[in-house]
């Protein structure tokens with residue numbers, strides 16, 4: 001009998017869900033079990049029972065920064081999809097962790113609330129954006145977070161202030177010792193401003209993003225973090241890899257730190273390009289690029305050398 005057999009009959013849980021449907025890159029094998037929920041009590045019960053029965057839990061947001069293995073993910077994959085947005089006063093916006101950052105940016109702009117304009121360039125959920133300290137155009141989550149509440153692996157709530165999240169460049173404690181916690185809500189700091197001016201700044205960020213990054217094609221966002229005093233895209237381009245292809249995946253010819261899905265790419269195709277870009281930049285420039293995209297499932301599935 002499988003440790004997670006009880007999940008087969010748990011309301012809302014589906015078996016063998018194709019995760020390509022939940023990945024913005026359109027890639028990924030099945031989740032053994034999968035649930036999308038907005039109910040924190042349901043999530044807490046699932047986490048506790050998974051811990052008791054030894055079933056692994058993986059959290060997915062909007063799938064904009066994750067490469068999901070072609071072999072899928074064993075255990076339970078949860079997507080906490082609470083998209084409620086509530087303005088509690090002129091300085092505070094309360095968000096369910098499933099709120100999409102571009103939506104938050106636009107809603108705040110229309111209400112004359114400034115500070116979240118950068119969110120227009122981050123096509124993911126606010127929960128994951130806290131986890132990875134997402135940022136764009138000079139602002140990151142660390143600058144605007146008041147606090148966030150997560151559930152620990154036993155389903156118990158834990159509220160952390162921004163200072164307690166130990167933020168760094170695309171990093172927080174939710175990537176380290178709290179990686180098994182699921183963020184369920186987030187409070188962001190805003191300030192009142194003229195709605196037209198907030199909207200102008202939001203539009204300017206969007207326009208710059210469209211001009212400099214692949215747009216309207218499936219990608220995973222920045223593949224590598226920028227090394228100190230340099231840019232990963234500049235190094236990959238200088239290594240002559242713009243447009244380089246593996247199967248259906250390609251290093252974007254518009255911005256070399258993006259990999260795009262041009263023709264039914266697989267996770268193995270992407271991993272091949274990640275390795276080629278990393279190794280070529282190391283060989284030519286001595287720079288050891290660190291990966292920004294997150295690989296979920298078995299990273300060695302497929303043959304990364306193609």
Ligand SMILES: Cc1cc2nc3c(=O)[nH]c(=O)nc-3n(C[C@H](O)[C@H](O)[C@H](O)COP(=O)(O)OP(=O)(O)OC[C@H]3O[C@@H](n4cnc5c(N)ncnc54)[C@H](O)[C@@H]3O)c2cc1C
Nearest residue numbers: 061062063064065066124125127128129134135136183221
């Ligand atoms: C075209 C494009 C442009 C992008 N531009 C930017 C940019 O300018 N700046 C930037 O920072 N990023 C950018 N990204 C990357 C991405 O949008 C962000 O990293 C975003 O925060 C990821 O959100 P998500 O919901 O898609 O997370 P996912 O990809 O689903 O998950 C990312 C990680 O967060 C974890 N996670 C998800 N939800 C939760 C939760 N509720 N609690 C705890 N952990 C969770 C997952 O387990 C995974 O480890 C871009 C991506 C694309 C495709």
